[in-house]
Amino acid sequence: MDAEIIAVGSELLTPHRSDTNSLYLTSKLNSLGIEVRFKTIVGDDAERLGTVFRATFERSKLIILMGGLGPTEDDINRQAVANVLGLTLHEVPEVIERIAARYARTGRTMPANNARQALVPEGADWLPNKKGTAPGIWIERDGRIIIMLPGPPHELEAMFDEQCMPRLKDRVSGSQIRTRVLKVAGLPESEVDERIAPIYKPYSNPSTTILSTGGAIEVHLSAHGATQQEADALLDELTEKIEPALGDHIFSTSGETLEEIVGMYLVMKQKTLATAESCTGGLLSERITRVPGSSEYYLGGAVCYSNELKTRFAGVSPKLLETYGAVSKPVAQALAEGIRRKVQASIGIGITGIAGPGGGTDEKPVGMVFIAVADERGTEVREFRFPGDRERIRLLSSQFALEMLRRRIRN
């Protein structure tokens, strides 16, 4: 079965927005052996959407539409699809009740226009939306499956995983696509490629793609096979060759983020953690606490933007700050050791640096960052010169702090 995806929304035709939902859907569809043949992006215009949908309906067996299910007049998908298929829309009372209940739970009254979201084409199924108000729609007609999903990513992803994947699994047969992602920390993308290109180049199945994403490098392998087992065996073969070339820079092969891996180690070793951040401004603690259950090992920390707070919250002596400056190796060390002591955590992390765009000097340029990890065995401090803008320098700082922590607690 081949699929095509239609993203609906005038904002996706501006210079400022691009469709990212289709990447998520493609990954899920591929895992079922379904390939995406076309993607189309069209504005909130019923006539143009009708034209596009009519063409897709003629050539594809599985059509997924995203967006255009909101409560406003802009939200034209329900009507446009029903028109092309010659179906009428009817209001589903249960959907209205669910939306009203959702509003009631947060102490609000449902605005009248939300009733539009309860319109479903005759003969279609509606798909409950656990994360929002708009239900999805599932239509089967003339041997085609048409799925309409809400646009917000967290709504779309939850609905597709829970409601659509099981149904699609029942429908597909034959060739399977399996993927594996090796996540790598502590190496630049070019070095990852240099190390593994000679290994993956001879293989067309699995295919290999290297991606740089949010500070981590990801090696994506994708294999076709007659069965899942066959595809998995191909992945195993190539993975076993690649792993030695990247060694312990690989921190995950099953999708975990670096903060999740670090959290698993901390739980396993029964260690607690505290942080003292300057240039990252809370990004490190924010990443650590993204992980559900992080309160088990993360006690908290300080964002010490001012020098006074470096002293008050992390016990850095004013003399040290005066002698070496806030962005220095001794201050990073003092931040890590001080926050560990004050919070009575097993491990303390300190970060200080210059994220820019201002504040750099010849001696201490933008991108200079010191990171320290302190535990009962002592303190490791490293100096970095990160490339890029403020956002990237902060991201790389948090990434290398997590990577230093991972190596520290693993040993």
Place this chain on the structure above:
Amino acid sequence: MDAEIIAVGSELLTPHRSDTNSLYLTSKLNSLGIEVRFKTIVGDDAERLGTVFRATFERSKLIILMGGLGPTEDDINRQAVANVLGLTLHEVPEVIERIAARYARTGRTMPANNARQALVPEGADWLPNKKGTAPGIWIERDGRIIIMLPGPPHELEAMFDEQCMPRLKDRVSGSQIRTRVLKVAGLPESEVDERIAPIYKPYSNPSTTILSTGGAIEVHLSAHGATQQEADALLDELTEKIEPALGDHIFSTSGETLEEIVGMYLVMKQKTLATAESCTGGLLSERITRVPGSSEYYLGGAVCYSNELKTRFAGVSPKLLETYGAVSKPVAQALAEGIRRKVQASIGIGITGIAGPGGGTDEKPVGMVFIAVADERGTEVREFRFPGDRERIRLLSSQFALEMLRRRIRN
């Protein structure tokens, strides 16, 4: 004149790659008053590309194809377009000479398959490529303009700017597109629409789109005019009608983020800020410090995940924690007042809540969040019930904290 863009390349149909060239082209086209109506992504398959191109040729006056001009068998654009238009391809000796010269400059010999790149449909112009080997192609036929550009961004951008923009400028009759974005805080999307739909509905120019993005609601207006001034006047007219309906919920009309607006107010009023976060885990401080120069007003804060740290860093009394529980109105107030006092800031913010997925009870469900803002005039505390998952609850908490702060310092 309306445009549509076709991106050709099988890699753009994988989970790992998305088309970004079209954002660049859209920005350039908009500056000429040309709107993009459709974008289609199709793999390296001559038959499928033919189907897509045939449909676009019927409905659009300007069609831009990207990619598929390389020297390999995969590069099918030249042939597929020529087939649909009933044109034959001929080899242009000058193009071959240029490609051979390019290779010679770097001491290499042109591979034989590069001659494919010199194939141009009869009657078409070829566009020199300063950054690579594949020339572009410009076809005019039946009142349509068809432009074929190479896929690599630096080749495409240079070629489009130098070769296509001047030609297109001559073709368009001066119509200009101008856009404006009103950013709204503190209202759900459906209420924003309910308030302003009666106002924007009668207008087709400007067109209006409402978007929900990262906790903020954005109202996008886009106007066409014979001149920039005319388009701006249309935007002014509609903006002046919409503004009273949303009142002071509009925090920006020139692109600033909520954290930037709050930063501008803090600088203007010469106030300093400190934060004490529990469930947001540092997200609020991270957002505040995304803004370059935030060290001027943000002193820092505490991420007090554990109760001990709520006491140590923000001076919350253990008795208060015991009596009301960590997630409570009095504790939010004590966090805000305590961090303000300890850090000696003009304003203190305290956040405590249950982000989930675990930790909720009937009395204190997941999504319950208390936010407090304390300054010299006293402390405001609000209770929220946020919908969604952990990530969304944390995001909305940080958003409403910034919005409470904005309202507080504005007055």
